[in-house]
Amino acid sequence: MKDPEEFDAFYKDARERLLLQAYALTGDLPAARSAVRDGFVLAWHHWRKVNRSESAEAWVRPHVWQHAHRRHTARVWHREKGLTADVKATLDALGRLTTTQRRVLLLAHLATTSMPELAREVGLTDETAARELQHATAQFSLHREVPSPQVALLLRRLESVTAEVRWPRASIVRRAGTARRRTHTFVGVAATVAAVAVAGTLLTDPSGLHPTLDRAAVAVPGASPSPVSPSSGALAPAAEPLPESAMLPAGAVAARVPGRGWTTVDTTDNTAGDGLSLPCRASRYADPQAVDALVREFSVTAEKGKPARVAWQATEVSRHRKAAKAGFRSVEKWYSGCTEGRTQLLRTSTVENVGDEAVQMVLRDWADPVRTYVLGVARSGRYVTTTLTSARGTNIENPSGNAVLLGTAVDALCDLGPGGACTGKVGLSPRDAEPVGDAPRMLVETDLPPVSTVSRPWVASRATKPRGNNPAATRCDQTVFVGKVGGKAVREAATRTYLVPGAKLPLEFGLSETIGTLPAQQAGGFVDAVRRKMAGCEDRELGSDVTSTLSRSKGDTELHTWRVSIEVSENTDVRYDMAVGRVGGRIFQVAFVPTAKVQMADGAFAALAERALERLRAAS
Incomplete structure (x- = not known):
């Protein structure tokens, strides 16, 4: 026997997320709202199967998106009147993506799916889906004129449009689903259409219910069975799971x-x-x-x-x-x-x-x-x-x-x-910071300290495989993360840069990190080689000044930082803060190039180097 309480809880929990996704997919609120309703009608029809699946929401979502796309036929990109400039700009940017790009972008940012699940849902290989997501994110950021870290926030702001939708009661949705299940004949289909039409009238009924977690009717899986009423034999209401x-x-x-x-x-x-x-x-x-x-x-x-x-x-x-x-x-x-x-x-x-x-x-x-x-x-x-x-x-x-x-x-x-x-x-x-992002062994924007005179946020580039040039190297060490070290090839190498867009900073300003993996013995030799080069830099590079600011080794963990100043002309010096470290066989190098007016506070770069070591260690 199907459990209506579990379905009702699922309906109240998932409907707003699915509506937001369907609206972002089509830009058509009526089509999205009808599609969500139809998706839940179908879910109750197949509830035994849906409830046994790994994720009921993942089962319903493709049906909702398909229905929304089918209902969205008025024009190529339909929008409601009276939208805010912020929402309109987001919908315009989404409308310039292909349907596949929109689907992968929404699955990544508005649904809790892993990359394999995302790829399977859109019918692509993992590698192709990852490329589509990168391209979709870049295109959306370009059209919306925002850095990529703000994509998820802008998509969620579409809730300002969807939040006021009124919903039919779960019992009405279940009745529509039951009618659909009774027969697949013409008469049964007609009955379903009638039931759905009734549900549709309630969607705009001013007395309808606002989205809410029904605190008195949620069954708690795993809790003791609800007591039976002695007089009626019916189940008494389940205990409140969170008073x-x-x-x-x-x-x-x-x-x-x-x-x-x-x-x-x-x-x-x-x-x-x-x-x-x-x-x-x-x-x-x-x-x-x-x-x-x-x-x-x-x-x-x-x-x-x-x-x-x-x-x-x-x-x-x-x-x-x-x-x-x-x-x-x-x-x-x-x-x-x-x-x-x-x-x-x-x-x-x-x-x-x-x-x-x-x-x-x-x-x-x-x-x-x-x-x-x-x-x-x-x-x-x-x-x-x-x-x-x-x-x-x-x-x-x-x-x-x-x-x-x-x-x-x-x-x-x-x-x-x-x-x-x-x-x-x-x-x-x-303890170490929790690994995050698409490159969990690397620094993320949350790790970076502020710099003087700048009020804009840091933005990280996408991590890429180094092609010979290492942006984290200085003229003193000229370290590369390609080729072989001690007869062993550097593996899993990646590099990224961190900038402050819109801050009108000199081109030389910036922060870079490069990482890689070697056998532990070769990784130790790699770090030693950098240290020797830094120690001899003042002899090799005239006009250079190198100061060791931190040096720590314990077991298979090392961290070393330097401040480097190199005279490039009679009136111009270039200053670097550079760090190199390892955890076992995992190695990293970070370099920061400030300007005379834009710098980190004292001790901030050393703390950043410590965080780089944390990220490397936590994701190992």
Whole structure:
């Protein structure tokens, strides 16, 4: 017997994501809305099969996209009237892509698909799909006139159009699906059309329901069976998987975070708006098929009514522990590779003895006014909870207190049915940043510190295979990452540059990184060769000045940095900050070329070199 509660939960959870995807695909909101409705009617028709699949949403999505494309026949690129300039520009850029390019771009940024899954869904090989995605991203960025890291954000902003759609009740969709299933004769088809027509009238009914997680009707997989009513024999309502009482009270925040007068601003299920209320969030939910979710905001109001400090808690409960683990990793990656403007990841720590797993990150948003965030994320059983505190300025406020606050959040969840481990003696220990991006062994924009006089964000180029020239090399070392070292070829070599578009900086300004892999013995020889060249540079290059700023070796891990100044003419010097390091057989080189007015703060390049070593080690 089919379970309507599971279908209803799936319907309420997935419909907005599918509508956003179908709208981005066609630019036609009525066609997209009808296609989503039809897709769920079909899903209920085949629910036994859909519910046994690895992902119900992945099963429905191709049908929704196909229906949307079929219904989208009014003109080549239809759009609603009254769109904002921002939305119109995004739709125009999407409209200039081919259908295949749009599909791979939307699957990559609006759906949780791996590259093999993406390739399979569009009917391409993995290699061809990856090329199509790169080309689509580049074309969209060009037409939209934005750097590629902003692509996902711009696509999600289309939710400003789709967020106000009203939906038919799940029971109406199920009735339409049941009618469709009864017969495939002409009469059955006619009945289905009638049922769908009824559903369609309700889509525009002012009394229809807004998208929301139905907190009273969600069944919790894996929980104890719901009790049977003695009088009727019917199943009683399932227990609420995430009661509001399991969220932190304002007093718990006040006990661990500086500031007086903490109050609770709001508690929601995060279905309104774009769902990105917390900084660095990449999507509404870390687990796209979460059973339930709550977001609570806290604040301290300053004298003039401006919030001096803000804090949030976001909690989700997944259908099973595997999904919760994946949700936990998603939150880690959101913050380890935060794509918001000039936000920099300062450090990462393991939070010990909190839930089944927990981590803390400290980030800084260098936009004016500067803000510093302390993030904690923990998993306890099928719960994933995030705490985030924000304060103006560069002071890192009480990271140990924030860790205890995260533990308090876990203790409110762990004793509930879907919960797992609780909190013991809380501690913090340093750890490497979580690998992120298409080149997880390389630096990403979140790693890069600000530079003086520049208010624009860094943008990384696509990682490519070096062709002889190594942009991270200096005139002193002229290191290459191609060919052989000690009789062994350098493998997995990649290079990328980091620039600040639109900042009107001199051409020589920039940052570069190159990586590769050798057997451990040859990698050690590679680093030694660079060190010898740097030590002898002043003798070989007249007018050069080389200063060692850091040198550390421990076991198979090495890190060395230098500051280099080379006189290229009577009145002109070129300055470099350069680092080389290795973890076992993995090697890297980073070089930064500042200008007289645009430089990193003291110690910032050494910290960046340390992060490059972290990225190399964490992805090994």
